Amino acid sequence: MGISNFLVFLSIALSCFQLLRVSASKVPQEEVDALREIASAMGSAYWKFDADSCNIEMVGLTHEPPDESERSIRCDCSFENNTVCHVVRMILKRLSLPGTLPPQLAKLPFLREVDFAYNCFTGSIPEEWASMKLASISLLVNRLSGEIPKHLGNITTLTYLMLEANQFSGAVPPELGKLINLQTLVLSSNQLTGNLPLTLAGLQNLTDFDLSYNNFTWQDDEQPACQDGIEEYVPCSKNFSCSRFSSCLHVNCGGKDVKIKDDKGETLYVGDEDVQGGTATYFYSNDHWGFSSTGDFMDDFEAQNIRYTVSLPSSNMPELYKTARVSPITLTYFHNCMQNGNYTVNLHFAEIQFTNDKTYKSLGKRIFDVYVQGRLTRKNFNIESETNDTEKPLVLPIYNISITNNVLEIRFYWAGKGTTRIPDAGVYGPLVSAISVVSDSRICSNGKKKVVVSIIIASVAGALCLVSFISGFIWWKWKRFFGGKLKKKEGAKDGDIQAGNFSLEHIRAATNDFSSANKIGEGGFGPVYKVSANLDATMQGQLLDGTFIAVKQLSSKSRQGNREFINEIGLISCVQHPNLVKLHGYCAEGEQLLLVYEYMENNSLARALFGSENHQLKLDWSTRFRICIGIAKGLAFLHDESRFKIVHRDIKASNVLLDRDLNPKISDFGLAKLDEAEKTHISTRVAGTIGYMAPEYALWGYLTYKADVYSFGVVALEIISGKSNNNHLPDDGSACLLDWACQLNQAKNLLGLVDERLGPDLNETEVEKVVRIALLCTNASLSLRPTMSEVVNMLEGQLDIPDAIPEPSTYSEDLRFKALRDLQQHRSKQSLSPNQSQNSSTHIFSSASPGNTHITE
Template sequence: MMYFDIRGNNFNGQIPAFIAQWKDIEELYLMGNNFEWPVSHGVFQSLKNLTILQLADITGSPRDFPIVNNQSLTHLTLRNCSLGGPIPEFIWQSQSLKYLDLSFNNLVGELPTFASDNLKYIYLRGNMLNNSSLGWFTNISNSSVDISENKFPSLPLPDKSITKNWNLFSCCSNITDMPIEAWGQQDYHCDNKKLKYDHLYINCGGGVASINGTEYEADNETLGGSNFFLSPNKNWGYSSMGSFSESYPGPWSSSPSQSKYLSYKTCDLNMSDAILYSTVRIAPISLKYYGFCLKNGHYIVKLHFAEIVWNQKRGHNQTKLSSTLKRIFNVKIQGKQVKTNFNIVEQANGVDKSITQEFKVHVDNSRLEIHLYWAGKGSTGYRFPQYGPLISGISVHRVKYKLPPLVIAGIVASALLILALALLSLWKLGCFRKKGLHDEELKGMELLSGSFFNARQIKAATQNFSPAMRLGEGGFGAVYKGVLLNGTAIAVKQLSSKSRQGIREFVNEVGTISALQHPNLVKLLGCCAEDNQLLLVYEFMENNSLAHALFGSDEVRSRLNWPTRVQICLGIAKGLTFLHEESKLKIVHRDIKPTNILLDKDFNAKISDFGFAKLYEEEVTHVVTKIAGTTGYMAPEYAMRGHLTNKADVYSFGVVTLEIVSGKNSTSYRPNDENVYLLDLAYVLQQKGNLVELVDPSLGSDYSSEQANTILELAMWCTNLSPSLRPPMSEVVKTLEGKSKIVGASPSAPYSMDDSAMAEEMAGFSQSAEFGSTSQEGTSNANSSSQAVSKEVEKSDTFF
């Protein structure tokens, strides 16, 4: 037998191409390293004698299956290998294959009508598989199967008993008439929406335990392997994957006499709270704990560990396991990796010693996810049959911020500072000054620092607000082009002074934009508050708005070549990065959309319209009672629950990016009944592994397909339903500049609903707002979406 085993090392770089020359190799173990896919991914296709292939955590662009019609394989692991496309048919027809792990990839398509009954372990967790037949499930009903976290609309399971050795958590979008409970629904949150908790305490692997007056819930269910367990109160659950006897095959392996997913030790534990550390839960590959009914907000998560397995006596010889053995795994919380190559013994300075790891996390959608993941490193096999992640306890409690007096004073001071900046800016820009200067005096003072405008001057510049000078209609009034006496072009935004919203937007815009200066933010030149009018004067933008360029005449659209579109995406991202991370005043714009992105003569993007902008402090939870923005661009958590963070702007950026690449309006594009909005179409194409099909056909072949795919994947990352999984804008800039790669951008569930369902969901916010206006308080009537958006594009309701 010829085999090659380099498991658990730190080799990096591309998988060596010379492996393809090992024609007689039978077993190949490469997991537990840091490899990348080579340019040519056919390294393994010529290895026809392979019986075992283990690969995991391979980085690189999603690619097709690296094995072609190999009938010798008995064990195949390609876990978290950036694979895309469908699973090859030969996998299911193979009569030799008994172990298959393709979890945590981007595989799409259907499961076949038939699978060999020799397949005893099938792990397909975390893909985008979306269909199957009754025959496939019936044929492998006695196998250990994990198809959790996929995109099946429903599953044709024969009966409820099939779920005993199966993990179906978060597998499906529709669980009607299925023999599984509500937890099979994608993005399952809480069975009781009215009952929410602010804490969670679990004694992993043990029974109910009282520690310092805190009661830890029992977690002594013996189910492991491919299973999901929901606690009796339905507040939490765990999802496990793997088989100790099969996850780590090889020449040195030996199946343990009994696969154990729980372990306990009752003596020689001298640490405090020993009852918590005397039991553990173990999983061979993946162990996820979920909190389902938590109140939204900031939490402290404590993970408790103690290595109590290693020193236990085994067998008749009563020998102790070597102290050189290592248990190594990774930890993610809310999708973010918080521990890499975590070693309990090293952290605790020995076995039978406790160690607690503490993390600050944010919970939204009432759901917490803790993921313990074995990446193939550490000791396994006959010397250490119970390998993989291990945990003793979990304690979670919500942080109730009681702001100290100094912090409260700081917040009040910040609010007063904004008000003072607004008033000072209004005064410096001449909004309160007296009329009476002659034209020659005005001409000499125009566009100087601290210059001012009066009503007579602006009327002259706009030809008394002539319809011929009108550029468009905004949410609070019209926008006009003007030419000053010195020949400088300006844009004048006319707000109604009779509207309380108009006055609020006027003051907010002046106070915000006057304090912010950046190449990708529009420049405010001045203002005027005379003759019962509120006027804002901006620099003139020669190419109008992004909406005008994308959805306007063919002549304008023809100028939006691929490099220009990339430049626009990068400009918007840089502007938002400044607002969120670089400015002294951290700002959430709240209304990012094509009509509020302006383009200068060189098509440089500048963000405008700060009437709804809000100050944002990361450590403070923001819930707003009045929703401001535009339907189709608002993040779900903001539109539905008023939960506002800078990730709301990230979501809007993702939608706008899809529009820039596709040339389609996100809210009015309706290709068929199945794909209602642009986001739906993007999601379907992502499922099929063909997202690049979304690129604007008018570009022909004049674009980089690799760059387009990266930008589209980035847009999908930005529109993830979970705010915590969306990237910060600084990371978006790095990705667009090619300095960073997309990592861990798992796809979300479908984004939009049909019109009637959306109208019902939005009913609480509808009020009298009209869909398609530039900005609106509340959320619009979705049933009028198609017609209203058409009107919006015709009017080009933005300015400059």
């Protein structure tokens, strides 16, 4: 018995001794020091590592790292009879670390796996890594740039290399062909170019290979890359020859073929439910459309084809929304044989994986980005937030999508936001129910004969908008020649508002024969009247339908007046938008050129902001912010969404009118130009207002839609400050408001621009956002200015504002301010007479803002 007890005691003692030896094992000091250096190089503000437990206690930019972040170090403590631990795996994910990849990683000789995904690392991959025996490298979603380093080919132990969603450029180095053990190679979503090296064909162990979303060179069928077993991944021309072109696309994503009826008839949505998912799936149909999917869900317990499509057959939703296709990272639908032209894309969504009850399944959050033709159209898109519910259909329309090379691409991208384990592990990433793409000018067709017919229809439809312009012009010329007087149209009722001609008799009566009592403004090309129709004793000052209108009288003897008259009829009558002033009609009789507009109760933005004290309006910040968004939406429509792409050329506060509810509407299209799609710019004589004209246009007549972007930036600064760009001279010697804003930006005092009348009750975050956007818009380089669609998305929080605002050149020499400095020197030498100072813009209500210098063609 004693011996037995002794043996038990000995056994317990040995076990305890072994545990003590293991607990005494620790990471060598040189590796601990290396880890600290690594954290510093990565830009981590905090770092605390316990060498005894091999545990990261603190890392990241904040004291408490983000909930979705992953941070761990794994050690192998089997060395030197279990007394020494070495770092073998390092994971630092979703920490937004802003530094560079650390060369000190090579000081961890036993490290085999690194995962630094979803950070903000810049630079490239250090050459020191080539000396290591790494098996796995994941640098997914960072900002690494330059060429993919050749020295990666020296890490022959690699089995997994993930470089997706960085900014690598140049050709794929042939040295990667030396990675004979590689099983996964993902280089998608970079900026890679050229041909693929033939050495990649020798990677016999590859199971996952993704090169999508780069700019590789199309290759001839006879080139070796198209014949050596990797044609599935190479853009070989034979794969994309088009026997016919389509003008529409309808896909039931993740579902079966389904016919949808609407008021226009029946549409077949082709299903793709039979296509299985996978880490790097590529599907291409016989009809020249397909999709690709990248990434691997976190859980691998279900069949992948189930994990890449979801369904809710018991739902009461329409058939189109009962199924959906999902992807862990990117999901892209494409069509390689589309007719060139403008299209409307409708994306259909319904959240069918989360619930709206009070269970944990309702806590899920799906967030992803939407790109169409490579342009970010929605950032941080959340289906449930858009519908305020789950299992509720949502249609996201995206207008004016241009196809110029017969290729359509719609991409959904998960940027690591939202939940990843609710309601189940692996439920995250983009989800889409259906896609509809329809031409703006062609009937839906896949055959050539129908396309010919649709082209004719499109041509006729496009011409209709110009009929009123051409006929009005010829009719006016003919009537002037014969000197006759027009009668009212037969069948036309007094007071009818129609997009056509008004009789002079009608307008004379309405304006009391152009009485000064009805005059509400004076523009550069003539007066503006508020109609007082006097057609019915009970309806003084109104037309019979109760509508007030404004009449702009142009000089028929003025060449510019003639041009403005024709321009406004031809352009405004063709476009309609809530943020564009509406043209009701026109009159051209004898010597009279009259334009009839909707009446805007609150006059112009210029008068509201910096008019005389009795004319100024009290505009709080929320109203000013709404006005900024409205102007941006109006311009985005002109540039990107209307059938005719229009450059306004004279955006300024006096050409923005305010209705009864202070909604902004862009007016005065007398200087507008059509932006021809096949031309990079319009060469034209300069016309507009000094202080609002972009420098490349003012100096060289180089006109693009970015000129309007520049003008918008100036107007936005005026809205924030309540000061005129041309008339406000800051005490610091700045040339104008924009110059002053640039100075305040350099001094990191953007709020110094705010109108004192706003008081303390304003959203400082929104103010700074608008100032930053305005400074982007007024960049001296047009290539660095955003588009107006991007401006709208930035204002509405759908798109991040670039962190770095490009700084202007030396202000005294800045071309943006040269004209204003010259003008100020001229003013200092002589005082302008009242009639000189009034030569400004023509708008519907207020007199021109004093001090504006208007240039006409």
